[in-house]
Amino acid sequence: MNSFELYNPTKLVFGADKIGQLGELVTPYGKRILLVYGGGSIKSSGLYNDVLYQLEGIGAIVHELPGIEPNPRLATVNKGINICRAEKIDFILAVGGGSVIDAAKAIAAGALYDGDVWDFTVRQATIQEALPLGTVLTLAATGSEMNGNSVISNWETKQKRAMGSKLIYPKFSILDPKLTYTVPANQTVNGIVDIMSHVFEQYFSLTTDIPLQERFAESILLTVIENGEKALENGSDYDARANLLLAGTYALNGTLPNGVSTDWATHGIEHEVSAIYDIAHGAGLAIIFPNWMKHVYKERASKFVQYAVRVWGVDPNGKSDDEIALEGIEATRNYFTRIGAPATLGELGINDEQLDRMAEEATKYGPIGSFKMLSKEDVLSILTASL
Amino acid sequence: MNSFELYNPTKLVFGADKIGQLGELVTPYGKRILLVYGGGSIKSSGLYNDVLYQLEGIGAIVHELPGIEPNPRLATVNKGINICRAEKIDFILAVGGGSVIDAAKAIAAGALYDGDVWDFTVRQATIQEALPLGTVLTLAATGSEMNGNSVISNWETKQKRAMGSKLIYPKFSILDPKLTYTVPANQTVNGIVDIMSHVFEQYFSLTTDIPLQERFAESILLTVIENGEKALENGSDYDARANLLLAGTYALNGTLPNGVSTDWATHGIEHEVSAIYDIAHGAGLAIIFPNWMKHVYKERASKFVQYAVRVWGVDPNGKSDDEIALEGIEATRNYFTRIGAPATLGELGINDEQLDRMAEEATKYGPIGSFKMLSKEDVLSILTASL
Missing domain, CATH: 3.40.50.1970 (Rossmann fold)
Incomplete structure (x- = not known):
């Protein structure tokens, strides 16, 4: 820590x-x-x-x-x-x-x-x-x-x-x-993705011996995954809305980064996309995050294994770390798709024209992130996978 | 909530x-x-x-x-x-x-x-x-x-x-x-019990639909259980000491009671014991808490089932709720004993002489607690089981 x-x-x-x-x-x-x-x-x-x-x-x-x-x-x-x-x-x-x-x-x-x-x-x-x-x-x-x-x-x-x-x-x-009862479904979805992304940025860390911070992060993810779907089924479900609201606050109120090296590269990349195309932050994050995960997970596969098992209930028996990690990443994408979030930039009408500029801008002060330091080439690769 | x-x-x-x-x-x-x-x-x-x-x-x-x-x-x-x-x-x-x-x-x-x-x-x-x-x-x-x-x-x-x-x-x-490296083992033990007891008071609640608060509580318990034993094995284990310290703070800094009806009866009972006998707070709690659990768990056995499964890894297959709940309570007692905490008032030289006075004093403003409202007779029964 x-x-x-x-x-x-x-x-x-x-x-x-x-x-x-x-x-x-x-x-x-x-x-x-x-x-x-x-x-x-x-x-x-x-x-x-x-x-x-x-x-x-x-x-x-x-x-x-x-x-x-x-x-x-x-x-x-x-x-x-x-x-x-x-x-x-x-x-x-x-x-x-x-x-x-x-x-x-x-x-x-x-x-x-x-x-x-x-x-x-x-x-x-x-x-x-x-x-x-x-x-x-x-x-x-x-x-x-x-x-x-x-x-x-x-x-x-x-x-x-x-x-x-x-x-x-x-x-x-x-x-x-x-x-929040009257929040339209698409904004509820963006909110869910936003909250989960805030957690990801602080959870996928190379810092070791932070069991409490990790479990707190997993607590928020599990709460959001479950209550997000409930709120989408019934927008006036008080407890589902309350649990989402509280989870959203705790995802970014200083509880998770205590003593942890956090990442925030994906937010940096998404900011470049929405700065040019003015898309919803949550939509951009839903598209990019699973691709970031695939790009970086090998830096410390054990963290992604823990994520897959504890958050998505992936059964680790008889599987390699890579397989378990990728199953967790796949579960993330599937959840985003199930609740109605976009999976590709193409769905939002964004093509490859500005990718180079975004990658350039995202890294103009040097490599970004912490779990894996991303160069312009890394960012471009993640954006290209997101097309 | x-x-x-x-x-x-x-x-x-x-x-x-x-x-x-x-x-x-x-x-x-x-x-x-x-x-x-x-x-x-x-x-x-x-x-x-x-x-x-x-x-x-x-x-x-x-x-x-x-x-x-x-x-x-x-x-x-x-x-x-x-x-x-x-x-x-x-x-x-x-x-x-x-x-x-x-x-x-x-x-x-x-x-x-x-x-x-x-x-x-x-x-x-x-x-x-x-x-x-x-x-x-x-x-x-x-x-x-x-x-x-x-x-x-x-x-x-x-x-x-x-x-x-x-x-x-x-x-x-x-x-x-x-x-905290130089904290003697018995004080480290009392601290571990104290932290876990603070969590228990806020976790065993009749309030429903509080998944985040419950998972946060379980996060603290799991962290303390694991790192408590590490700190006892090696008092100078920085990360074990750091994790205990942070868990202790979060156990009672206002994170767990958000929107939850909390209990605090066991603290009330222990205060009466240590007011008369001047024993360490953690020692008193280690003795009394499992007996409080046994006395009250039927009020909402499902909460104790969740505790047994999530915190102690009790396998629920083929068991009744009562069996699972009691196995979790037994695991609590076994952990306290394993780290060296006392299990009976007798070990501290306390006999039944003052039990009635303690039960009277603990309930002098009326029944205490929230998971189950405890009368003087309830308190006396818990204290008698603790002899």
């Missing part, structure tokens, strides 16, 4: 109808609120009205930034930063899924920074201060509701990059499983 | 030689430090000197409260409170195991309270403010390094009671597995 620090001050408020605590949760942070959200779904569901009712109840002055994109864009973030400055915003409230929360975090950091908020993603500056923010989560997927990370896209340069800081942890996040 | 709140702002600093960060970690909280510790072991190990070196490095004025007892006593806590008031202490640093940390928390709460700190344990007052505290942990067991609970004993009235508040979470805790 490596050394590590664990610190996560986000307060999670979890359960049915917890929106009723929103006013009280916002109160300590001031009255001038920027409300950030995406499309119209929070209006049609009634959540928008519930949020405004809560904010009016504490006499808040509410400014709005609607229209956050599924891959939130720098230009939209800058709009939010301008509102914060012009209106002396005290607190940012994100109501939505990962994209909305990520945009809110970037706005929170950018509002108190003199330069371009993009600087934080290209490591030309580190976040020194940020406005406080809170979230009302409407989708099981991101983990952003309980961490200090944000991913935004620069649509002009076709780049998708991450920033992170302890200063942009949400002060609170309200997680009401009922708010 | 029930509704819940999750909030844990303690910063964990985990790894070899992390004591080197102590000065920096204490700095934000002021210069006037109360150093709380137990017996002489931190002096013989050299840790005491390392701590003082760090505190001197930041120009701290250090007052000391040594001699915290294994079941920390109200009188000792009051000594600490008096020092805090007389010396205008800014920050309390606990160096030791759970007893030292629990004493430090009670001192932190009592120092800023006009009445008797015991009021907090008997719910005659709630903690409104507290001095900040930090910890350097030297024993894998308590979980107190990352939660807001404290258990202290009133030696005059023979009572052992808990207090809790978000205000007494440690600001930071340094966890260096190497600091």
Whole structure:
């Protein structure tokens, strides 16, 4: 086990109808609120009205930034930063899924920074201060509701990059499983893949003697696999939605990487795909991850054997490690297909035209990953297998 | 799954030689430090000197409260409170195991309270403010390094009671597995039992549809069972000590009770035993827990079947639920015995003289527990089976 620090001050408020605590949760942070959200779904569901009712109840002055994109864009973030400055915003409230929360975090950091908020993603500056923010989560997927990370896209340069800081942890996040009842099936699927992918990035590691972190990761995978299918069968299954929501939070709230060398190459590759084609993050991950697995598993086949046996119940008797590992990878692909996720870039209308550029961009600061360090050629090979 | 709140702002600093960060970690909280510790072991190990070196490095004025007892006593806590008031202490640093940390928390709460700190344990007052505290942990067991609970004993009235508040979470805790190399075998054993018991209290629940919390609990148990034996074989096995330490923290840092009705009856019963006989908490739990299990398992045998199969690898084929459940309980007892924990009160020189008083005291505010509500007669029956 490596050394590590664990610190996560986000307060999670979890359960049915917890929106009723929103006013009280916002109160300590001031009255001038920027409300950030995406499309119209929070209006049609009634959540928008519930949020405004809560904010009016504490006499808040509410400014709005609607229209956050599924891959939130720098230009939209800058709009939010301008509102914060012009209106002396005290607190940012994100109501939505990962994209909305990520945009809110970037706005929170950018509002108190003199330069371009993009600087934080290209490591030309580190976040020194940020406005406080809170979230009302409407989708099981991101983990952003309980961490200090944000991913935004620069649509002009076709780049998708991450920033992170302890200063942009949400002060609170309200997680009401009922708010996810109306999530359409394809978004539920993308969420399932997203959660599982977050686990993969931290589970497939060369670090040894981390039994607790491994078992925690397997716990999340088993929970998501089972409850993902239940939520797809019946979108209003409270416990299935609750289990997915909690699993999504734990997949990326700092529980799994304790003392572990994590990978994140597949996310890097997917970011290049969705930066150019604006596809859903979960869809890109479903396509690429099993191909990444096949490309790297021999680096430490025993880890993939453990994965196959413990997560997919593969019977190891009479099989070689390679056979068991490949059976586990196959089970992953089969599960993704069974729940309706795409298996090839072709299904999304993506051909080989931009693969070289993506591979180049993904590795422009050097090889990526940790389980296996991937060169441009490795990335190209994984992308080609994904066509 | 029930509704819940999750909030844990303690910063964990985990790894070899992390004591080197102590000065920096204490700095934000002021210069006037109360150093709380137990017996002489931190002096013989050299840790005491390392701590003082760090505190001197930041120009701290250090007052000391040594001699915290294994079941920390109200009188000792009051000594600490008096020092805090007389010396205008800014920050309390606990160096030791759970007893030292629990004493430090009670001192932190009592120092800023006009009445008797015991009021907090008997719910005659709630903690409104507290001095900040930090910890350097030297024993894998308590979980107190990352939660807001404290258990202290009133030696005059023979009572052992808990207090809790978000205000007494440690600001930071340094966890260096190497600091636990010199823990004697019997204390390592007590720590193992303590950690497993913390999990049991939250795992054996009537709440349904909590697969993630159940698997997390099983993850901790499996990690402790395996690494406990390794640490006993070789006290200087870094990874075994690290895995135990991390498992101990996660067993009681708020990960397991999310949305779960927890039990804690066995802790209540054990507190009555150790309040009178001053035995080690882990020893008392090792004796009582399997007897509690046998007394209650029929309330929901399926949970004990799951425990037997997933944690102890009991083969369920051709057996009744009762048989499987009892085999899991037997495996628990056998493990405790194998690592050297006591199985009967008699081994500790305790006879039936005070059983009735203990059962009376344990249930004096009404039945205890949640998996099965225990009356005085239930408690007496469990204690009698433990003789």
